[in-house]
Amino acid sequence: MSNSQFIGQLKQNNIQINNLKDQFYRTEAHMSAHENRLSEKVDDFMEKQNFDLKMHTMNTENPHHVTKEQVGLSNVINEEQATKEDFNIHLNDKENPHSVTKSQVGLSKVDNVQQAAKTDFDAHLEDKDNPHGVTKAQIGLSAVTNDVQAKKADFDKHTSDTSNPHNVTALQIGLGNVENIQQAAKSDFDNHLDDTNVHISKSDREKWDAAQLSKITKDNGSVLINVSQGVDFQSVAIGQRKTFTFYTAETGINTPPVPTRGMYLYSSSTYGEATAFGNDGSLWRKSLSSGVWSDWVNYETEQGSIKRLAAHSDNTDIHVTKGDKDKWNSPWNATWNNVSLINGAQQYPNLPFQFSVANNRLELRGSFGSLPAAGTVVAKFAYKTSALYDVGAQVVGSYGTARFAYTPDGELRFDGMSVSNSSARVSFNASIPLW
Template sequence: MSNSQFIGQLKQNNIQINNLKDQFYRTEAHMSAHENRLSEKVDDFMEKQNFDLKMHTLNTENPHHVTKEQVGLSNVINEEQATKEDFNIHLDDKKNPHAVTKSQVGLSKVDNVQQAAKIDFDAHDADLDRHITKDERSYWNSSDERSKSFLAEHASNQSNPHKVTAEQVGLGNVDNVKQATKSDFDNHLNDTNVHINKSDRDRWGAAQLSKITKDNGSVLINVSQGVDFQSVAIGQRKTFTFYTAETGINTPPVPTRGMYLYSSSTYGEAIAFGNDGSLWRKSLSSGVWSDWVNYETEQGSIKRLAAHSDNTDIHVTKDDKDKWNTPWNATWNNVSLINGAQQYPNLPFQFSVANNRLELRGSFGSLPVAGTVVAKFAYKASALYDIGAQVVGSYGTARFAYTPDGELRFDGMSVSNSSARVSFNASIPLW
């Protein structure tokens, strides 16, 4: 093919390509327009469907015509029902809410009075003391003659057949005892040994009448378990002797016997002697009670002083004082290592005890696995004490713990050089 033919064919191809492009663009534009119209119709359709569905959903007027048989209520009538609460109220109403009358229950002739029970009626019917028999009636109807005879006999009876009493004749205060003669009465009246005169009566009438003890001389008031001494003292309004139990209220902590000196309803003093020999005092001043105060005896003071002096928990001995006055005069001792722990020859691991502290210093040559006890001491600590030790020859730290049992435990270390040694310098409190 010559060049001119090739060029002509090329132009023709370009024209066909351009025509195809034009057709493609028109087809693409047509499809895009068609797609837009389809989308609009779909949107309209969906909007209408959603609207119809929404309207159907909001329709509460039974659009499907559901019947009461379909929901299992075929026997229910279309009338207003009472609520459960109304039904329960009516059920519990015992006051005849329906106003039932006695005529409606067939009792129109019954009076509203209390009726005798059947058992009461039977008991009355069988009471022979209140009922008479036919024979008894006949006997009494023929008793006129007998009555006359009985009346004559009764009239002549001088033995008080009616049981007249002294009260009935106005002598209810008279004793049935032998009476003194007039001369005996006069002799008694003139006996000045058994009678008192006015001066005696005045003197005795002005004497103190309030008892502070019982008649036999024992304490007057017993303040027992659960009784309040203060309330008793105010309520008596007088001086009195008392006994108090240790289980009483506002009483000394031991059983006591004592006396309360009354001044007024707001002032008073109480003194009590304990069964254990203690002495107690309590005061009421301006209506305010003090606590019971224990007044110590000389013997009690001596005992308490002796007990205090012998208490080694709060006192120190001369040996203790000498030791604490020279707290730093302690010696260093090598620690006996166990469970594979080794001493570092140039700086051995040592301990010393001074001023109630355990001092540790030195180095380990080697250590076992973490969690191993490397030494045991006779000195106990009050709690677990964590110890951090330096590492020489590497970056890192070593961890130890001193337990309340006096054990030194190796808890591990983190180092960059396995040949590094641990340098120890710790002070552990033993209190």
């Protein structure tokens, strides 16, 4: 095969390889899109199933057609029953509420007349003044037996006895299935039926059925989900399959670096948005797009910007101070400043005590008008040294010397002096290294 043929074959192979790559990428994209659509359809199906189940469980219209036999009430008829109060009134009614006749109680042949006592009846039978020999049959009492009968007072007392002297049972009066419990009066029952404060209407039920069914907070209003230490925020957000409020600890997985409280807005299993507010005033956002999570992004607030700027401005490790500038400036640019004396030390008017900083040295000159007791700090400076530095000063107007010490904290301490004339003044001309 010639060189040109080899090159031509190589180009053709490359074209075929590129075509195969293109087909592979398109197939991969098609499968990914199909997977997303399938996932969304599954989500929609699950939501519908959950909604149908909730509607069924909330249906109070006897969807399973339960019968009274199944709940143990087969003997109860669907009729209005008397209240206990009405039943007691009926029992106490002595006016023959049922219109009982003498025939029904076996006294059909007894006239409604008062009967004589047995003693009177016996006396009457023995009455010799009955020449006609009247018999029971002749006076309409042929059916009356010659037995002792109760007195009318006893009979009246018996008929007035409302304590159930015959031990009548509920079964005997046709109430064998009625339990001995107090029942509401019909007026009370009707009032209950008409109470719209405790009953709901069809429009109420339809309105509540159409309301939001998914909680985004707990019942007390606090955040719904707690993403604590070791819990993955991304897994929680996808697993909820709804919008919800949350708290994240800084020790959680895929959470902001500070404790936050926020809300996740759910669109589908592959799309969502999270916004969180940090305890330090920071604002964070995280997105789920096409199944891919972004990092948490911190949106700086005005307060946070001011705080960060202040922290930067106060960072003396990266900024220089006036003292630094004074130390680094050359002697030719040095300026002299009066020292603010403390603890009773006084300036000498004609030659005030002054300082200057140059070439990383503190220069002192001038005189004291008066000094406090030995061991007293007479001035404080912003310039520090690495160790205590002893300073000797001249005494003008007498023989002797004065002793001072410059401490690592920037304090100039008067340690005393030895002079022959107490009115002599102390004159400074010292240079103290600041390292």
